[in-house]
Amino acid sequence: xxxxxxxxxxxxxxxxxxxxxxxxxxxxxxxxxxxxxxxxxxxxxxxxxxxxxxxxxxxxxxxxxxxxxxxxxxxxxxxxxxxxxxxxxxxxxxxxxxxxxxxxxxxxxxxxxxxxxxxxx
Amino acid sequence: xxxxxxxxxxxxxxxxxxxxxxxxxxxxxxxxxxxxxxxxxxxxxxxxxxxxxxxxxxxxxxxxxxxxxxxxxxxxxxxxxxxxxxxxxxxxxxxxxxxxxxxxxxxxxxxxxxxxxxxxx
Numbered sequence: 001x002x003x004x005x006x007x008x009x010x011x012x013x014x015x016x017x018x019x020x021x022x023x024x025x026x027x028x029x030x031x032x033x034x035x036x037x038x039x040x041x042x043x044x045x046x047x048x049x050x051x052x053x054x055x056x057x058x059x060x061x062x063x064x065x066x067x068x069x070x071x072x073x074x075x076x077x078x079x080x081x082x083x084x085x086x087x088x089x090x091x092x093x094x095x096x097x098x099x100x101x102x103x104x105x106x107x108x109x110x111x112x113x114x115x116x117x118x119x120x121x
Numbered sequence: 122x123x124x125x126x127x128x129x130x131x132x133x134x135x136x137x138x139x140x141x142x143x144x145x146x147x148x149x150x151x152x153x154x155x156x157x158x159x160x161x162x163x164x165x166x167x168x169x170x171x172x173x174x175x176x177x178x179x180x181x182x183x184x185x186x187x188x189x190x191x192x193x194x195x196x197x198x199x200x201x202x203x204x205x206x207x208x209x210x211x212x213x214x215x216x217x218x219x220x221x222x223x224x225x226x227x228x229x230x231x232x233x234x235x236x237x238x239x240x241x242x
Contacts, residue, residue: 004239006235008193011194011196013194013196015194015195016194016195016196019194019195019226020194023226023231023232023235026232027232027235027236027239029232030232030233030235030236031236031239031240032236032240034236034239034240035239066239066242068235068238068239070193070235072129072191072193072225073132073134073136073137073140073141074136074137074140075132075134075137101238101239101242102238102242104193104235104238105140105144107234107235107238109234109237109238110144110234111144111147111148111150111151112151113228113230113231113234114127114144114148114151114189114191114225114228115148115151115152115153115155116230117189117222117223117225117228117230118125118148118152118155118156118187118189118222119152119153119155121187121222121223
């Protein structure tokens with residue numbers, strides 16, 4: 001069972017965190033049968049935090065967790081903090097495959113998405 | 122002549138700002154003949170700042186400027202700061218049509234993009 005975990009920064013604004021939660025539900029609706037579930041977790045300021053988010057997936061039956069950083073640039077959070085937090089869960093469950101895939105801002109299809117948005121708005 | 126201006130936060134990390142500049146070039150390559158040019162500007166910490174970015178477009182012949190906020194959530198920057206900075210340029214050039222379109226995180230196609238990315242990585 002493969003789970004997708006969207007990882008966002010987290011905000012003091014509840015609305016921003018809820019925006020991530022709603023996006024997560026929409027990704028789930030779009031991802032067909034690829035993932036048993038799509039969830040979200042936060043680096044700070046909102047719950048669940050990343051290690052808890054990963055462990056929740058595992059406790060719900062995940063045998064593989066794919067982590068997608070919802071970040072626009074390869075700053076410290078993407079390069080250092082997220083891998084550190086994910087490693088805390090991996091250490092507890094060494095038998096589970098946990099993969100951090102490239103962050104949102106690096107997705108090849110992003111320029112095309114933005115060009116389409118600007119053209120058709 | 123319609124110009125597209127990608128507006129990002131700006132970072133102390135030069136690499137993050139360069140990432141935005143590269144993305145801007147890739148959007149330009151994808152946007153066909155819709156825009157005479159695609160440029161970027163920053164809310165803070167990098168140049169050009171937003172008012173200068175808009176005015177540069179106008180000085181280069183833009184009669185219309187479309188502003189796309191490269192932000193993931195509808196926080197203070199999107200709701201207040203970007204409109205305030207754009208208004209500074211609009212005030213100087215009241216005859217130019219300047220439109221702020223919805224920010225990146227709100228684009229309808231985003232969940233599908235992320236689902237595809239997670240599935241095919």
